[in-house]
Amino acid sequence: MYANQFAASRGFKPGSMALALATTALPIAGLILSTQAEKIARIIHPPITIVDITPPKDPPPDPKPQPKSNPIDQKVYTPPIATKVDTDNKVITAPTFPETPPPPIPPGTGEVLKPPVTPPAPVIVGAAYDPSYASALQPPYPAAEIRSGNSGRVVLRVLIGADGRVKQVERISAASDAFFAAAEKQALTKWRFKPATSDGTPIEQWKTMSLRFELQDQ
DSSP, X not given: OHHHHHHHHTSOOHHHHHHHHHHHHHHHHHHHHHHHHHHHHHXXXXXXXXXXXXXXXXXXXXXXXXXOOOOOOOOOOOOOOOEEEOTTOOXXXXXXXXXXXXXXXXXXXXXXXXXXXXXXOOOEEOOEEOGGGGGGSSOOOOHHHHHHTOOEEEEEEEXXXXXXXXXXXXXXXXXOHHHHHHHHXXXXXXXXXXXXXXXXXEEOEEEEEEEEEOOOOO
Protein backbone atom coordinates (compact mmCIF):
# COMPACT_ATOMS: atom_id res chain seq x y z
CA MET A 1 0.00 0.00 0.00
CA TYR A 2 2.81 2.33 0.83
CA ALA A 3 4.53 1.50 -2.42
CA ASN A 4 1.50 2.36 -4.38
CA GLN A 5 1.14 5.64 -2.64
CA PHE A 6 4.72 6.63 -3.40
CA ALA A 7 4.33 5.48 -6.91
CA ALA A 8 1.20 7.37 -7.25
CA SER A 9 2.86 10.52 -5.94
CA ARG A 10 5.70 10.20 -8.43
CA GLY A 11 3.32 10.07 -11.34
CA PHE A 12 2.84 13.04 -13.79
CA LYS A 13 0.33 15.70 -12.66
CA PRO A 14 -0.67 18.16 -15.37
CA GLY A 15 -2.20 20.61 -12.99
CA SER A 16 0.96 20.99 -10.96
CA MET A 17 3.04 21.60 -14.06
CA ALA A 18 0.73 24.29 -15.28
CA LEU A 19 0.79 25.97 -11.92
CA ALA A 20 4.56 25.93 -11.87
CA LEU A 21 4.78 27.39 -15.33
CA ALA A 22 2.31 30.08 -14.44
CA THR A 23 4.19 30.94 -11.32
CA THR A 24 7.43 31.31 -13.32
CA ALA A 25 5.95 33.02 -16.35
CA LEU A 26 4.01 35.65 -14.50
CA PRO A 27 7.01 37.49 -13.04
CA ILE A 28 8.82 37.33 -16.36
CA ALA A 29 5.81 38.65 -18.19
CA GLY A 30 5.40 41.35 -15.61
CA LEU A 31 9.03 42.32 -15.99
CA ILE A 32 8.67 42.42 -19.78
CA LEU A 33 5.50 44.45 -19.57
CA SER A 34 7.10 46.80 -17.05
CA THR A 35 10.11 47.31 -19.33
CA GLN A 36 7.91 47.93 -22.34
CA ALA A 37 5.71 50.31 -20.35
CA GLU A 38 8.76 52.26 -19.23
CA LYS A 39 9.93 52.52 -22.85
CA ILE A 40 6.49 53.67 -23.95
CA ALA A 41 6.41 56.20 -21.12
CA ARG A 42 9.79 57.54 -22.15
CA ILE A 43 8.60 57.91 -25.71
CA ILE A 44 5.35 59.58 -24.74
CA HIS A 45 6.83 61.64 -21.90
CA PRO A 46 10.52 62.38 -22.57
CA PRO A 47 12.68 63.14 -19.55
CA ILE A 48 12.56 66.73 -18.36
CA THR A 49 15.85 68.67 -18.38
CA ILE A 50 16.04 71.45 -15.81
CA VAL A 51 17.68 74.55 -17.29
CA ASP A 52 18.72 77.50 -15.14
CA ILE A 53 17.06 80.50 -16.75
CA THR A 54 18.22 83.00 -14.14
CA PRO A 55 19.41 86.08 -16.14
CA PRO A 56 23.15 86.66 -15.78
CA LYS A 57 24.28 89.63 -13.80
CA ASP A 58 25.38 92.63 -15.83
CA PRO A 59 29.19 93.01 -15.86
CA PRO A 60 30.53 96.12 -14.14
CA PRO A 61 30.74 99.09 -16.51
CA ASP A 62 34.15 99.81 -17.98
CA PRO A 63 35.93 102.78 -16.45
CA LYS A 64 35.52 105.90 -18.49
CA PRO A 65 38.69 106.63 -20.43
CA GLN A 66 40.44 109.77 -19.29
CA PRO A 67 40.71 112.44 -21.97
CA LYS A 68 44.20 112.80 -23.27
CA SER A 69 45.65 116.22 -23.63
CA ASN A 70 46.60 116.71 -27.21
CA PRO A 71 49.40 119.15 -27.98
CA ILE A 72 48.33 122.29 -29.68
CA ASP A 73 49.03 122.12 -33.34
CA GLN A 74 51.26 125.07 -34.17
CA LYS A 75 51.12 124.53 -37.91
CA VAL A 76 50.02 127.50 -39.93
CA TYR A 77 47.35 126.65 -42.41
CA THR A 78 48.02 128.01 -45.85
CA PRO A 79 44.94 127.97 -48.09
CA PRO A 80 45.57 126.41 -51.49
CA ILE A 81 45.64 128.59 -54.55
CA ALA A 82 42.48 128.21 -56.60
CA THR A 83 43.12 126.82 -60.04
CA LYS A 84 40.98 126.32 -63.11
CA VAL A 85 41.28 123.83 -65.95
CA ASP A 86 40.29 124.94 -69.42
CA THR A 87 38.92 122.75 -72.20
CA ASP A 88 42.46 121.92 -73.40
CA ASN A 89 43.35 120.48 -69.96
CA LYS A 90 45.75 123.31 -69.31
CA VAL A 91 46.14 124.44 -65.73
CA ILE A 92 45.50 128.13 -65.21
CA THR A 93 46.74 129.53 -61.94
CA ALA A 94 44.92 132.21 -60.06
CA PRO A 95 46.01 135.75 -60.97
CA THR A 96 48.51 137.47 -58.71
CA PHE A 97 48.25 141.14 -57.84
CA PRO A 98 51.29 143.42 -57.46
CA GLU A 99 52.12 144.79 -54.03
CA THR A 100 51.04 148.29 -53.18
CA PRO A 101 53.89 150.62 -54.11
CA PRO A 102 55.31 152.87 -51.37
CA PRO A 103 54.09 156.45 -51.26
CA PRO A 104 56.08 158.82 -53.44
CA ILE A 105 58.87 160.83 -51.85
CA PRO A 106 57.93 164.48 -51.60
CA PRO A 107 60.06 166.77 -53.70
CA GLY A 108 63.04 168.28 -51.89
CA THR A 109 64.19 171.84 -51.68
CA GLY A 110 66.96 171.26 -54.18
CA GLU A 111 69.74 171.63 -51.61
CA VAL A 112 72.56 169.09 -51.66
CA LEU A 113 73.31 167.72 -48.22
CA LYS A 114 76.98 167.62 -47.40
CA PRO A 115 78.54 165.31 -44.83
CA PRO A 116 79.55 167.05 -41.61
CA VAL A 117 83.09 168.26 -41.57
CA THR A 118 85.23 166.69 -38.84
CA PRO A 119 87.62 169.23 -37.43
CA PRO A 120 91.25 168.16 -37.61
CA ALA A 121 92.99 167.00 -34.47
CA PRO A 122 94.99 169.69 -32.73
CA VAL A 123 98.70 169.79 -33.33
CA ILE A 124 100.49 169.01 -30.07
CA VAL A 125 104.11 170.02 -29.64
CA GLY A 126 105.82 168.53 -26.59
CA ALA A 127 107.72 170.49 -23.95
CA ALA A 128 111.52 170.74 -24.30
CA TYR A 129 114.22 171.87 -21.94
CA ASP A 130 115.30 175.44 -22.59
CA PRO A 131 118.94 175.27 -23.75
CA SER A 132 119.65 178.66 -22.19
CA TYR A 133 119.21 177.00 -18.79
CA ALA A 134 121.35 173.96 -19.64
CA SER A 135 123.93 174.76 -16.93
CA ALA A 136 121.21 174.56 -14.26
CA LEU A 137 120.07 171.06 -15.27
CA GLN A 138 122.51 169.06 -13.08
CA PRO A 139 121.80 169.44 -9.35
CA PRO A 140 124.61 169.75 -6.76
CA TYR A 141 126.14 166.44 -5.62
CA PRO A 142 125.00 165.56 -2.10
CA ALA A 143 127.90 165.90 0.37
CA ALA A 144 127.02 162.69 2.23
CA GLU A 145 127.14 160.70 -1.03
CA ILE A 146 130.52 162.26 -1.91
CA ARG A 147 131.97 161.24 1.45
CA SER A 148 130.64 157.73 0.94
CA GLY A 149 131.89 157.63 -2.65
CA ASN A 150 128.44 156.70 -3.97
CA SER A 151 127.04 157.36 -7.42
CA GLY A 152 123.62 156.64 -8.84
CA ARG A 153 120.77 157.46 -11.16
CA VAL A 154 117.47 159.33 -10.58
CA VAL A 155 114.38 159.22 -12.80
CA LEU A 156 111.73 161.93 -12.28
CA ARG A 157 108.34 162.73 -13.73
CA VAL A 158 107.76 166.50 -13.76
CA LEU A 159 104.67 168.58 -14.59
CA ILE A 160 105.65 171.54 -16.76
CA GLY A 161 103.28 174.51 -16.63
CA ALA A 162 102.26 176.80 -19.46
CA ASP A 163 104.99 179.24 -18.28
CA GLY A 164 107.74 176.62 -18.66
CA ARG A 165 108.36 176.12 -14.92
CA VAL A 166 108.15 172.79 -13.06
CA LYS A 167 105.00 172.70 -10.96
CA GLN A 168 105.15 169.15 -9.55
CA VAL A 169 107.71 166.34 -9.23
CA GLU A 170 107.04 162.60 -8.89
CA ARG A 171 109.67 159.99 -8.05
CA ILE A 172 109.93 157.06 -10.43
CA SER A 173 113.27 155.64 -9.22
CA ALA A 174 116.36 156.86 -7.31
CA ALA A 175 119.59 155.31 -6.07
CA SER A 176 119.10 157.00 -2.69
CA ASP A 177 116.86 159.51 -0.93
CA ALA A 178 119.71 162.06 -0.97
CA PHE A 179 119.98 161.87 -4.76
CA PHE A 180 116.19 162.25 -5.16
CA ALA A 181 116.00 165.23 -2.76
CA ALA A 182 118.79 167.04 -4.64
CA ALA A 183 117.12 166.42 -8.05
CA GLU A 184 113.66 167.46 -6.80
CA LYS A 185 114.95 170.76 -5.37
CA GLN A 186 116.88 171.58 -8.55
CA ALA A 187 113.85 170.85 -10.78
CA LEU A 188 111.45 173.04 -8.81
CA THR A 189 113.81 176.01 -8.53
CA LYS A 190 116.17 175.98 -11.48
CA TRP A 191 114.75 174.05 -14.39
CA ARG A 192 113.10 175.91 -17.27
CA PHE A 193 111.32 174.51 -20.29
CA LYS A 194 109.70 175.63 -23.49
CA PRO A 195 106.12 174.66 -22.66
CA ALA A 196 104.08 172.28 -24.76
CA THR A 197 101.57 173.81 -27.18
CA SER A 198 98.24 172.77 -28.74
CA ASP A 199 97.83 174.51 -32.09
CA GLY A 200 100.35 177.08 -30.85
CA THR A 201 98.70 177.64 -27.44
CA PRO A 202 100.89 176.80 -24.36
CA ILE A 203 99.51 173.95 -22.24
CA GLU A 204 100.62 171.87 -19.26
CA GLN A 205 102.33 168.58 -19.88
CA TRP A 206 104.02 165.79 -17.93
CA LYS A 207 107.57 164.91 -18.93
CA THR A 208 110.03 162.23 -17.73
CA MET A 209 113.57 163.31 -16.94
CA SER A 210 116.63 161.20 -16.04
CA LEU A 211 119.77 162.38 -14.13
CA ARG A 212 123.08 160.63 -13.40
CA PHE A 213 125.22 161.37 -10.33
CA GLU A 214 128.89 160.37 -10.90
CA LEU A 215 132.06 161.32 -9.03
CA GLN A 216 134.84 162.70 -11.22
CA ASP A 217 138.33 161.20 -10.85
CA GLN A 218 140.82 163.57 -9.18
